[in-house]
Amino acid sequence: VQLQASGGGLVQAGGSLRLSCAVSGLTLSSYTMGWFRQAPGKEREFVAGMLWTGGGTYYTDSVKGRFTISRDNAKNTALLQMNSLEPEDTAVYYCAAGRPIMSLVRSSSGYYYWGQGTLVTVSS
16 A cells, blocks of 8 residues: 655745645545644644545634645545645644544544655745
8 A cells, every 4th residue: 555645835824725636556445534733843743634434624723724635536535625834834744544433533643554645845
């Protein structure tokens, strides 16, 4: 199983980026997908998740209304559209796949497979 995250880069505050996570070795539609991020000196935190059953979505409060998680089942790819980016969004972003129970959807311990991370830098 491989998860390949891409799409990070340098953007000014207020700008947008779209992260992609290309998945191989498993059928994405059968797994809950998550995006996490880790800023320098901080712990990894949950950003967004999409359930494999029903497609329900979850977001951390700080990105609600700005980020959108989705997936393209035909391409076996997860996406994270990030708008109105803020300097506080600067971090390495990781995609992950798993079948967490509901109480672990926002926890990294709920996910089995991880991508390598892509760096997002938002300048003020």
